[in-house]
Amino acid sequence: MILFDKVSKIYSKDSVALKNVTLKINSKEFVSVVGSSGAGKSTLLKLLMREEEPTKGKIFLDGVEVTAMRKNQLHHMRRRIGTIFQDYKLLPAKTVYENVAFAMEAAGRHDEEIAEDVPQVLEIIGLAGKKDSFPHQLSGGEKQRVAVARALINRPDIILADEPTGNLDPVNTKEVIKLLLKINDLGTTVILSSHDANVINSIGRRVVVLEKGEVISDEEKGKYIV
Amino acid sequence: MFTINLKRVFKTGYKNFHRNDWLSMATVLIMVLVLFVLGGLVFFSALAGTILGNFESKIDITVYFKPEAPEAGIFDVKKEVEALPQVADIKYISKEDALVQFKEKNKGNALILDSLNELGDNPLEAALNIRAKTPESYAAIGDFLAKKNYPLVDKINYFENQEIIERFGAILGTIKGWGAFTLFILAFLAVLVAFNTIRLAIYTMREEINIMRLVGAANWFVRGPFMVTGVIYGLVAALAASVMFFPLTWLIAPKLSFLVPQFNLFSYFIGHFVQFFGLMLVAGVALGLSSSLIAIRKYLRV
Numbered sequence: 001m002i003l004f005d006k007v008s009k010i011y012s013k014d015s016v017a018l019k020n021v022t023l024k025i026n027s028k029e030f031v032s033v034v035g036s037s038g039a040g041k042s043t044l045l046k047l048l049m050r051e052e053e054p055t056k057g058k059i060f061l062d063g064v065e066v067t068a069m070r071k072n073q074l075h076h077m078r079r080r081i082g083t084i085f086q087d088y089k090l091l092p093a094k095t096v097y098e099n100v101a102f103a104m105e106a107a108g109r110h111d112e113e114i115a116e117d118v119p120q121v122l123e124i125i126g127l128a129g130k131k132d133s134f135p136h137q138l139s140g141g142e143k144q145r146v147a148v149a150r151a152l153i154n155r156p157d158i159i160l161a162d163e164p165t166g167n168l169d170p171v172n173t174k175e176v177i178k179l180l181l182k183i184n185d186l187g188t189t190v191i192l193s194s195h196d197a198n199v200i201n202s203i204g205r206r207v208v209v210l211e212k213g214e215v216i217s218d219e220e221k222g223k224y225i226v
Numbered sequence: 227m228f229t230i231n232l233k234r235v236f237k238t239g240y241k242n243f244h245r246n247d248w249l250s251m252a253t254v255l256i257m258v259l260v261l262f263v264l265g266g267l268v269f270f271s272a273l274a275g276t277i278l279g280n281f282e283s284k285i286d287i288t289v290y291f292k293p294e295a296p297e298a299g300i301f302d303v304k305k306e307v308e309a310l311p312q313v314a315d316i317k318y319i320s321k322e323d324a325l326v327q328f329k330e331k332n333k334g335n336a337l338i339l340d341s342l343n344e345l346g347d348n349p350l351e352a353a354l355n356i357r358a359k360t361p362e363s364y365a366a367i368g369d370f371l372a373k374k375n376y377p378l379v380d381k382i383n384y385f386e387n388q389e390i391i392e393r394f395g396a397i398l399g400t401i402k403g404w405g406a407f408t409l410f411i412l413a414f415l416a417v418l419v420a421f422n423t424i425r426l427a428i429y430t431m432r433e434e435i436n437i438m439r440l441v442g443a444a445n446w447f448v449r450g451p452f453m454v455t456g457v458i459y460g461l462v463a464a465l466a467a468s469v470m471f472f473p474l475t476w477l478i479a480p481k482l483s484f485l486v487p488q489f490n491l492f493s494y495f496i497g498h499f500v501q502f503f504g505l506m507l508v509a510g511v512a513l514g515l516s517s518s519l520i521a522i523r524k525y526l527r528v
Contacts, residue, residue, distance in 0.1 A: 075443060108230065
């Protein structure tokens with residue numbers, strides 16, 4: 001279970017990303033966080049990863065206070081979360097294969113496991129033929145898929161997907177959403193942030209709407225009306 | 227688990243080195259320059275030591291005895307001076323030795339030799355040649371001789387050369403002091419340049435460091451490869467610098483021995499190669515490792 005307890009993030013007086021947000025997400029849930037650009041969606045996900053610190057409030061993950069964790073312990077928590085970043089965040093000096101394998105290496109997995117799992121995942125996302133390419137040789141959609149593969153590879157408890165379809169064409173978008181729904185069916189909590197009404201409305205699960213840093217609606221089987 | 231991770235850290239460190247070939251080459255090159263400065267300093271101090279030793283061995287005090295002074299009396303004086311702690315070495319030159327030396331020195335000068343023959347008698351005086359352990363102790367020895375005021379002594383050339391000896395001592399002291407200071411500044415600058423180069427190399431990877439942390443890598447798992455890369459920089463630079471010193475010293479040695487005949491740079495290098503290579507290795511690895519460690523600290527924030 002994830003709990004945001006009265007969380008605020010204030011960058012400066014004129015730039016308030018989140019205002020007193022309280023949000024509870026049960027495990028195995030599929031939640032879409034929606035809102036226009038600058039509504040605070042990315043900030044919400046960044047705070048959960050501790051990529052940034054909240055100005056006020058606490059965040060809990062399965063009863064453990066994420067916001068109080070020591071920095072040199074954060075990697076244990078992060079290994080339980082697979083993140084698909086808006087800007088992919090691929091390692092430019094590593095190949096497709098190595099980018100995906102890195103998440104496993106960092107988690108201390110055995111070489112045999114890595115040799116088995118990585119090709120499988122690359123097959124699923126349709127990039128088996130490009131495993132030796134470097135990120136700069138890939139299209140936006142391909143990079144996005146590598147990011148998805150890396151997020152999935154460690155079979156995390158939670159998937160954070162920050163605008164994962166932002167750079168994809170409709171066909172690829174459908175594929176990614178289908179994949180996320182399937183992962184969720186297998187028991188993984190998914191938190192998806194998006195500003196795309198079509199995408200959200202096709203899912204038909206819980207929708208949390210953010211506006212100017214505040215939660216303005218939170219509905220099971222919600223819709224996002226712009 | 228630990229060995230797997232260690233293996234990965236080394237592998238990644240090596241990959242970082244050979245994939246970023248331009249960056250690696252530039253960094254190694256800068257470090258080679260630093261090690262060159264360091265090696266140059268070692269050679270310079272060896273050379274300076276030889277030159278100074280050479281000068282120091284040329285300073286001495288000569289005590290001349292009156293022509294009628296008996297050898298036994300001279301030996302008494304010699305014994306007393308020899309007992310002084312500052313004295314390194316004392317040599318007796320008899321009247322006959324002095325004559326032989328004088329004739330040898332003026333071999334080509336017929337006028338002097340003729341006038342010497344004309345005299346018939348040996349006009350030269352017996353002497354004691356005193357060398358002190360350090361240039362600074364000549365004053366003490368001179369004081370001792372002046373205080374004793376031996377009746378057999380005709381003159382002491384220390385007092386004639388006193389000013390020169392003292393000034394020379396002062397100059398030597400200054401050269402040593404400033405030399406050490408200059409070496410220190412140079413070494414410091416070189417280290418700063420190498421440090422900044424490595425920092426720049428890591429700066430270009432700051433985004434990657436962030437990503438690694440965000441996908442769940444422990445701090446040491448991120449830091450490790452950079453440390454390995456830093457060590458590889460040091461090793462390669464030490465190797466390159468040491469190899470390059472072979473032709474370099476070989477080329478410079480003849481020119482240098484023209485100036486300072488007592489010092490052969492190339493044979494000094496060969497003779498001290500193990501120590502020299504060890505110094506290069508230690509300095510290179512320490513520089514690479516510490517620069518990496520300090521630089522990466524800054525980017526391990528997330």
